[in-house]
Amino acid sequence: MKNGQKLLALLALIAIVFAGGYFVGRSRTRPVLRSDDTAAPVQQQLPPIPQELSGDEKRDIEVFRHAAPSVVFITSLAVQRDVFSFDVTTIPQGTGSGFIWDESGNIVTNFHVIQQGERFSVTLSDQSEWDAKVVGAAPEKDLAVLHIDAPKEKLIPLKVGRSRDLLVGQRVLAVGNPFGLDHSLTIGVISALGRELTSPIGRKIRDVVQTDAAINPGNSGGPLLDSSGRLVGVNTAIYSPSGASSGIGFAIPVDTVARLIPQLIEKGRASVAGIGVQLNPTLDRYARRAGIEGIVIYDVTEGSPAEKAGLEGVRASRGRRIVLGDMIVSVDGKRVRSAEELLDAFDQAGAGKEVKLGVVREGKEREVVVTLVAL
DSSP states (O other): OOHHHHHHHHHHHHHHHHHHHHHHHHHTSOOOOOTTOOSOOOOOOOOOOOTTSOHHHHHHHHHHHHHGGGEEEEEEEEEEEOTTTOOEEEEEEEEEEEEEOSTTOEEEEOHHHHTTOSEEEEEOTTSOEEEEEEEEEEGGGTEEEEEOOOOGGGOOOOOBOOSTTOOTTOEEEEEEOTTSSSOEEEEEEEEEEEEEEEOTTSOEEEEEEEEOSOOOGGGTTOEEEETTSOEEEEEEEEOOTTSSOOSOEEEEEHHHHHHHHHHHHHHSSOOOEEOSEEEOHHHHHHHHHTTOOSEEEEEEOTTSHHHHTTOOOOEEOTTSOEEOOOEEEEETTEEOOSHHHHHHHHHHHOTTOEEEEEEEETTEEEEEEEEOEEO
């Protein structure tokens, strides 16, 4: 055999060896599934929990393993058109976490996670990626719902607990998927209840849960769980001048989540409880200068509970001066000093509930019972 032929044969043999090694290596690699894949995902074998670990450690590991398949990674994208070629490209605007709410494909996250996006992608725990659309949002509570058309067997919802039973000092676990490659877990306790946060649109979010479980920026929208693995809050923010976790994190209470999410899924927005009045904060400031504390009723909607209760709005005198009608000063005995506090009081009571309003007209205070309705 000539030298040239020997060299070609040697090169061919080397290529065959490398190709075989490549395909063998590929066969041992866990496949990354996309939304159009039909093959069933490869189940990752988890190592057994060592018996020498403490009971608390074993429980935390079990809670994390049970919850991780329910926690997703969310990418928010903006659409941009090239000015020269007119080609449309998508640019990442932000990322965050979320979790599976039900087997229909509804995903819960923070509103601020999707606020700047036009298109959205959800990555499940098996690394399959799915286009998502916005179903509904409640910016005033920093909550949003996305929907993906994933098969039922991929959708594992979390069990929903109750936040009204939480106690300071209770153990909680924060789970997130900040990078879309693997899940993270931080553990702490509930350090305070009844906190307040400012929502992305400036409204106050009340009854917020404070925890020392580290909540990093990429964990926003992920679940806060109790020691039994039940959802007790949605991780939403940290208090830190530097942007890093400093041991003070906040979560929207699950009682608020459980009340609003079904409304967002059904209607796309949350129902607002009210009595059928229009408010005007400028008039509140005008009243305060006159030494009157309360919320001025600007106008009353015809046929509303407010009209049926005899409430009156602002009117103009013959000399075109503003004459105040009724001012709301309390709800169920609790003083309210701004329109925001009044709306929060109505929101906490909920549509269909009766509330007792303290009302002032011409310097005289009286009580009025009104039934809240969904507006």
